[in-house]
Amino acid sequence: MQKTLTNLIVASVAMLAAVAVQAQGTPLAVELLPLGKDLGITGGQTVTPAYEGWYETEDGSIALSFGYYNRNTQEVLDIPTGPANRIIGAPDGEANQGQATHFVTGRHWGVFTVKIPADYKEQVVWHLQNQGKTFHIPANLKADYIIDAIAGDASGNFPPEIRFQEGGPMGHGPGGITTGPLRAKVGEPLTIDAWAKDDGVGGGLIALFLGGAADTPPLDLAWFQHQGPGEVTFSEPSAKVPVAGGKASTEVTFSQAGDYLLRVRLTEIGGPETAGHSQCCWSNSFVKVNVSN
8 A cells, every 4th residue: 555655646746747847848758758668669769868957066067967768668779979979069079978878778867967167158969869860959048947956946855965985075966976987807896885865855755745654765876887888787786775874885897898987876765757857856976987808
């Protein structure tokens, strides 16, 4: 009964968030369109970039948040940075801007950001080609696209915090922080540690709605391959971390040499699906790894 009620709440919150976003004048979320994944097609469908919105960072610059939707139910696509996967109009050129190149199935919100100066005038566009189609998704700084990614939402909920050293630099929001490069060898596991904590507001509100649970639900931590030429295996692809703070470790194994970028995502209960327009309820951070034979 509790699980059913939780699912109903999550679904309702996601639907209300989608309606609210549409009412604000932003496009209907691509994951709501009846295409590909909704039809149960396993492969051959496209990966579509999505512009999520923008927010001001602590240093006064602007972060443009992008995500994607892989409509396949099974096929994972790899599109290396270059002519088919580039960021046009970025301040430092069209080279690697930290965009995803490894696209797992489903809708993935706010997986990377492009930072621009506050007074930047050029339009930034994620250009992505796959399955014989070309997508050209522009960012904009209209008020309808402002997100509360690090400033906290209307309920005073701030995003979870991630660190790669205990007491070290902190990442939060879609852009998070980037560490490395770490060094690894093909086939030899590399241990990566992450420390996480949260203010507990978002999970606490949902727990209260579910009947006044005494304990705030733990955070969900998940690892993803973000970039890289080979296969990546995580010994612990996901973990639960106490809201008050805790450490999670995983051993990462790489199938071939090259440069990789790993993403760790930390979410409150319900995940990005319930965050809607604000993107306040999860954080990314990234680990560069150089793998040799």
